[in-house]
Amino acid sequence: VSRTRASTALAVLLAVTGLTACTEAEPTAKPEVSVAPSPSAGPATAAQDCDPPDRDPRASLRPEHGTQITAGSHMQKIKDRGRLIIGTNQGTVLFSSRDPFTGRIEGFDIDMAREVAKAIFGDPDRLEIRIVPNALRMDRVEDGTVDMVVSTMTTNCARWKRVDFSTVYYEAGQRVLVGKDSTVQRIEDLGDRPVCSVAGSTSLDNLAKVNPKPKMVVRSDYGACLVAFQLGQAEAVSTDDTILAGMAAQDPYAKVVGPRFTEEPYAIAIDKSHPEFTQFVNAVLERMRADGTWARIHDRWLGGTAPKPPAARYR
Amino acid sequence: VTAVQAPPRAVLTRLAGLRHTSPGRLQLLLAVLLVLTALTGVVAGLTAGSAAAGTTDLRDRAQPLLAEAETVWSSLADADATAAQAFITGGLEPPALTSRYDEKLAAAATALTSAARRVPEDSEGAGAIRAISTGLGEYTALVATARALNRQGKPVGASYLSTASQLNRETLQPQAQALFLQAQREAADGYTDSRSSWWLMLLLVLLVVLGVALIATQAHLSRTTHRTFNLPLLTATGLTVLLALVCAGVFGHQRARLTSADRDGSAPAEALAEARNLALRERADEALTLAARAGHGKLEDDFALLRKRFVVSGPEFDDVAALMTRAAQQHDAYLAVHDEIRALDDNGDYEGAVRLAVSKETAATFDGLTAVLGEAITDRRAAFDDEIRSAGRGLGALTVLGPLLALAIAVSAATGLRPRLEEYR
Numbered sequence: 001v002s003r004t005r006a007s008t009a010l011a012v013l014l015a016v017t018g019l020t021a022c023t024e025a026e027p028t029a030k031p032e033v034s035v036a037p038s039p040s041a042g043p044a045t046a047a048q049d050c051d052p053p054d055r056d057p058r059a060s061l062r063p064e065h066g067t068q069i070t071a072g073s074h075m076q077k078i079k080d081r082g083r084l085i086i087g088t089n090q091g092t093v094l095f096s097s098r099d100p101f102t103g104r105i106e107g108f109d110i111d112m113a114r115e116v117a118k119a120i121f122g123d124p125d126r127l128e129i130r131i132v133p134n135a136l137r138m139d140r141v142e143d144g145t146v147d148m149v150v151s152t153m154t155t156n157c158a159r160w161k162r163v164d165f166s167t168v169y170y171e172a173g174q175r176v177l178v179g180k181d182s183t184v185q186r187i188e189d190l191g192d193r194p195v196c197s198v199a200g201s202t203s204l205d206n207l208a209k210v211n212p213k214p215k216m217v218v219r220s221d222y223g224a225c226l227v228a229f230q231l232g233q234a235e236a237v238s239t240d241d242t243i244l245a246g247m248a249a250q251d252p253y254a255k256v257v258g259p260r261f262t263e264e265p266y267a268i269a270i271d272k273s274h275p276e277f278t279q280f281v282n283a284v285l286e287r288m289r290a291d292g293t294w295a296r297i298h299d300r301w302l303g304g305t306a307p308k309p310p311a312a313r314y315r
Numbered sequence: 316v317t318a319v320q321a322p323p324r325a326v327l328t329r330l331a332g333l334r335h336t337s338p339g340r341l342q343l344l345l346a347v348l349l350v351l352t353a354l355t356g357v358v359a360g361l362t363a364g365s366a367a368a369g370t371t372d373l374r375d376r377a378q379p380l381l382a383e384a385e386t387v388w389s390s391l392a393d394a395d396a397t398a399a400q401a402f403i404t405g406g407l408e409p410p411a412l413t414s415r416y417d418e419k420l421a422a423a424a425t426a427l428t429s430a431a432r433r434v435p436e437d438s439e440g441a442g443a444i445r446a447i448s449t450g451l452g453e454y455t456a457l458v459a460t461a462r463a464l465n466r467q468g469k470p471v472g473a474s475y476l477s478t479a480s481q482l483n484r485e486t487l488q489p490q491a492q493a494l495f496l497q498a499q500r501e502a503a504d505g506y507t508d509s510r511s512s513w514w515l516m517l518l519l520v521l522l523v524v525l526g527v528a529l530i531a532t533q534a535h536l537s538r539t540t541h542r543t544f545n546l547p548l549l550t551a552t553g554l555t556v557l558l559a560l561v562c563a564g565v566f567g568h569q570r571a572r573l574t575s576a577d578r579d580g581s582a583p584a585e586a587l588a589e590a591r592n593l594a595l596r597e598r599a600d601e602a603l604t605l606a607a608r609a610g611h612g613k614l615e616d617d618f619a620l621l622r623k624r625f626v627v628s629g630p631e632f633d634d635v636a637a638l639m640t641r642a643a644q645q646h647d648a649y650l651a652v653h654d655e656i657r658a659l660d661d662n663g664d665y666e667g668a669v670r671l672a673v674s675k676e677t678a679a680t681f682d683g684l685t686a687v688l689g690e691a692i693t694d695r696r697a698a699f700d701d702e703i704r705s706a707g708r709g710l711g712a713l714t715v716l717g718p719l720l721a722l723a724i725a726v727s728a729a730t731g732l733r734p735r736l737e738e739y740r
């Protein structure tokens with residue numbers, strides 16, 4: 001019930017703010033949200049981090065064997081173990097959050113991981129979920145605690161230095177959530193005022209580059225940011241529009257404003273020691289884009305009309 | 316300078332002059348005896364008063380404060396564990412856990428109110444109590460919000476709960492621990508004050524000097540007169556011995572009772588309370604590790620430290636040895652279940668781990684442990700109460716009796732010396 005309500009709320013929100021509209025925003029009754037976000041306001045990644053400088057962080061490893069489980073591969077290891085271990089978080093509503101009724105972690109990210117489990121085991125339930133704070137996502141991939149991290153994680157060159165990423169499975173962008181009666185129009189209006197974001201996220205890095213600089217309120221996950229916002233410890237929350245939509249769905253006194261001022265392409269993080277697994281995951285994503293699974297999952301969690309899935313790019 | 320020093324010097328010279336005449340010497344002896352007796356009487360009363368006040372303070376303030384500080388700390392840890400268990404259970408909070416949580420918060424609040432009356436306004440303890448009171452209100456509000464959101468099916472409820480838990484563990488519990496340590500110091504000081512060792516030493520010295528002075532006076536009289544015995548002076552000596560005996564009896568009894576109150580009451584009760592606190596924190600670590608759903612983490616490392624510190628054998632537990640055997644067994648049983656929970660979680664069966672952690676059987680095993688420890692604590696606190704009540708016995712009477720006996724000694728001494736002095740008129 002809650003999910004339906006949440007996705008309805010999201011669909012309304014997306015319609016109002018024109019999040020899904022690639023061209024023009026719908027005319028709306030509310031003047032304060034009538035400013036349609038420009039789909040791409042700035043570069044998502046710091047190009048100077050890329051090596052070579054023209055390296056595209058969206059480009060991943062091209063699948064060679066489809067969704068075949070080759071002997072001695074990491075997929076074989078996962079299969080022998082009997083479950084796929086993923087790292088995610090439990091505070092990002094619609095992407096990965098805990099259903100209060102069942103206690104299960106659910107969302108768009110989790111369904112992505114379930115498809116990978118299904119490709120390995122033929123059973124999407126062979127999934128072990130570990131909660132990983134954003135700041136430790138790459139550590140957990142590197143130390144092998146988890147097979148992969150699916151946690152609204154932006155792919156960029158700086159992170160590519162430590163982990164491999166799959167192809168992009170969702171395109172988000174950073175915006176601002178404020179109170180219903182706030183006059184704030186964009187992130188620049190929040191100079192020296194308390195804005196919450198999460199430690200170890202690109203959102204926090206992006207906030208540091210905003211001029212004038214907002215006062216940072218740093219929390220360990222986005223649920224904690226919504227708490228800080230509701231308790232008045234933060235005047236706004238700034239992170240990816242998708243995550244903000246999940247917050248707004250839970251708080252009728254919140255609204256999402258301003259243009260997307262960054263691009264946040266989400267991808268799955270995997271350890272560099274087994275590129276064959278990254279290729280495998282890319283093959284699974286490829287299939288999901290083609291056979292409508294991606295659109296179905298999008299519809300299930302984010303509602304509205306599913307846009308075209310982000311096209312895969314390879315090196 | 317000389318002008319100021321002159322009069323005392325003149326007095327001293329006059330007093331020194333008294334030494335050279337027989338009546339002068341008698342006058343000096345009488346004066347010395349009267350001063351010594353007066354001092355002894357005053358000091359006996361003050362020593363008894365100080366010991367009585369110390370004992371009462373220990374019984375009515377320091378020891379209850381320690382118990383209350385422990386209740387605050389344990390209740391906070393218990394409430395945190397309970398809230399985390401309710402959370403991992405999923406769905407609506409089980410009513411049993413809700414009422415346990417409410418009970419623990421009420422216990423913490425009650426103990427806090429009561430503790431506030433036992434600490435001075437501007438002390439370190441009062442500061443900790445104020446901070447905990449403020450934080451407790453905030454904590455309760457956060458958990459209430461979490462419950463309301465959970466009821467509406469809003470996932471952010473979970474974030475309210477973890478914010479509350481963070482406040483509990485990182486702010487409230489350290490403050491409760493500080494209060495507990497403060498109470499421990501005050502209880503230790505309470506024992507020192509009750510023993511009033513400096514007063515007692517002064518009293519002992521005075522009694523010895525007074526006795527020696529009385530005997531010396533009688534020796535002098537029997538040398539200078541033809542009477543071997545002076546009955547009133549003998550009476551004074553007897554009364555001095557009586558006063559010494561009464562003091563020895565009352566203070567000896569008090570110190571012996573204090574020692575056993577400490578050994579058989581305070582020390583084991585404190586050790587038991589710490590053991591119970593360790594166990595509750597273990598249970599909280601377990602539930603919070605599952606709530607964090609991040610596998611083996613910092614809190615599990617903390618659990619490993621706590622389980623090593625849980626010791627219920629040793630001389631301080633001798634009086635509750637049978638209960639402690641049971642406690643050790645219960646704790647081992649709980650640890651076995653905990654290891655099973657961890658094994659399930661570490662091997663990917665999170666749901667199985669949660670089911671086992673919140674199962675009735677696990678709860679019964681753990682509650683069995685805290686119940687045994689609780690029983691032992693009640694038993695040892697009763698032992699403390701008995702000993703400390705007994706320690707206070709006679710001190711009040713001595714506060715009055717001491718000066719009265721001293722007065723009798725003074726009257727007797729004066730009665731003994733006055734006829735001899737009059738012989739020189």
